Amino acid sequence: MRSKNISHETVFLRVIANSIKETAAYRVNHVLSFLVILLPLIFTSMLWTAVFASGTGMMNGYSKSTIITYYVLCILLFDVLYPGLNYSVSADIRDGKLSNLLIKPVNYLTYNFAIKVGLNLVYLLSSLLLACIFVLLFIKSFYFPPAARYLPFLLAVLLAFMLSYLISFSLSLTAFWTEEITWLQTLIDILVPFTTGAIIPLAFFPKTLVSVIYLTPFPYIINFPLDVYLGNKSGGPLLHGFLMQALWLGALYFAQAGLWRRGLKRYQACGG
Amino acid sequence: MKHFLSVFRVSLRNSIYRELQFGLNFVLQCVGNILWLGFSLFFFYTIYQHTGLINGWDMYQTFFLININQLVIYMYQIFFARNISQLPGLVREGTIDHYLIKPIDLQFLVSTRNVDFKPVFLLPLPLFIMAHIVKTRGYAFSGRDLALCAAAFTIAVLIRYSIGFMIAAFAVLFTRISALNAIQNEFFKYAGYPAGIFTQTQQNFFTFLVPVILIANLPASFVLGLLPNRYVLLLYATLYSIILLLLSRIFFYKVLGKYTSVSS
Numbered sequence: 001m002r003s004k005n006i007s008h009e010t011v012f013l014r015v016i017a018n019s020i021k022e023t024a025a026y027r028v029n030h031v032l033s034f035l036v037i038l039l040p041l042i043f044t045s046m047l048w049t050a051v052f053a054s055g056t057g058m059m060n061g062y063s064k065s066t067i068i069t070y071y072v073l074c075i076l077l078f079d080v081l082y083p084g085l086n087y088s089v090s091a092d093i094r095d096g097k098l099s100n101l102l103i104k105p106v107n108y109l110t111y112n113f114a115i116k117v118g119l120n121l122v123y124l125l126s127s128l129l130l131a132c133i134f135v136l137l138f139i140k141s142f143y144f145p146p147a148a149r150y151l152p153f154l155l156a157v158l159l160a161f162m163l164s165y166l167i168s169f170s171l172s173l174t175a176f177w178t179e180e181i182t183w184l185q186t187l188i189d190i191l192v193p194f195t196t197g198a199i200i201p202l203a204f205f206p207k208t209l210v211s212v213i214y215l216t217p218f219p220y221i222i223n224f225p226l227d228v229y230l231g232n233k234s235g236g237p238l239l240h241g242f243l244m245q246a247l248w249l250g251a252l253y254f255a256q257a258g259l260w261r262r263g264l265k266r267y268q269a270c271g272g
Numbered sequence: 273m274k275h276f277l278s279v280f281r282v283s284l285r286n287s288i289y290r291e292l293q294f295g296l297n298f299v300l301q302c303v304g305n306i307l308w309l310g311f312s313l314f315f316f317y318t319i320y321q322h323t324g325l326i327n328g329w330d331m332y333q334t335f336f337l338i339n340i341n342q343l344v345i346y347m348y349q350i351f352f353a354r355n356i357s358q359l360p361g362l363v364r365e366g367t368i369d370h371y372l373i374k375p376i377d378l379q380f381l382v383s384t385r386n387v388d389f390k391p392v393f394l395l396p397l398p399l400f401i402m403a404h405i406v407k408t409r410g411y412a413f414s415g416r417d418l419a420l421c422a423a424a425f426t427i428a429v430l431i432r433y434s435i436g437f438m439i440a441a442f443a444v445l446f447t448r449i450s451a452l453n454a455i456q457n458e459f460f461k462y463a464g465y466p467a468g469i470f471t472q473t474q475q476n477f478f479t480f481l482v483p484v485i486l487i488a489n490l491p492a493s494f495v496l497g498l499l500p501n502r503y504v505l506l507l508y509a510t511l512y513s514i515i516l517l518l519l520s521r522i523f524f525y526k527v528l529g530k531y532t533s534v535s536s
Binding site for chain 1 (some may be wrong): 296297300301303304307308310314315316319322323324325326327451452454457458459462465468472474480
């Protein structure tokens, strides 16, 4: 057999490609998942249209156009940026499949990141297409920012994606210590939608509560990128936001590395 | 009937034992559910700080609606949600064989074999909020209205059950169908939105074709005095639920007809 050296980049790209193929294999589920996006888009835009039709002008700095845009983007990005538990990581640890991956010349953190990228790429591209059709057909008041704002927005989303992945990966490593981790998912489901601004933009919250929430990485996952898109953050606050995203990324990277090292010392795989 | 009740009693006892084994998760899920209700109320509270009415619905009517929708969700979770979600697995893994040989109606058995106890502890909160709203706002309704509200509520749970069961039976045919479950959850989540947000055409669509308005708006209307055509709608909802229940049954047995046991 001819041996061939494969670079880490090639492995990364191949894992992404496999992940895309796997997602695309379940076509019925994939097509139906469009509807999961479509429903909140429809109901949310109906609700806000009715609210603003009742005579409301501006709400905490949001107009009808910007609030609908906030929710459209939030619905679109929520599943991609949601830092829920990565069950395949915890299953690898619990079922001993991790042993198989440890002997391969791939970094486990990068390997799982590639899987997440692959899964979300298909989802994001197809739901983006659906959202575009929906916006063009039904939402006349969707807000399009000046061209210069798209790049900072995309950067904020990219950093948010990495932030979300590191939170999710670090939390999933608790499987090294305990088999039962559903309580952790429950805790995430309680805290995340509220603190990321997915339910209501953080500008609607009392100031004291907002300052507490901004001590966590969660507002930088959804609320911050959407604020960048809508132009609510510019100049100093924009740079501060990016800096905080970078700081949280660094902190979480070291946290997961520490957890990984300690976890591996405890790890025992039974069976062949 | 006695036979059904005794089977249900045994399921109830087993469910309590199982829940108590996962104490922390139990508490967290209860807290999570309470917080979710709080977030929903906070969401509409924030909106109503800027507007008095949303197409005729005031804040307290909307709060009442959210809570009645939450009660429908809890009732569905208590009796059916867990069992229905496990149905595709039972068929795929062949464990449904154990139920096929039992001398009781199969749909009843697979639908009610477990009772989820968490939501039972959550029932008092929405009930208290609803009672408080009725008391402080002084809504006038008769005993008959209350009975009709209870009837519409039961029908709403039945509609929810039938749709859930049909989707689970459908899921048996496919390997991955999680999106279908997500779709029905989304639909019923928005059942707590006031019907006033819809235009007339949308209201017709979300009443007669997709029963979003029948789930919470209809039961709530008997107490709040909204939806002028509520009596006709109740009649329609009754027929709708019966047809859905029959369809779910037909569909389930049709799917089961293709079943070949995979267990040893």
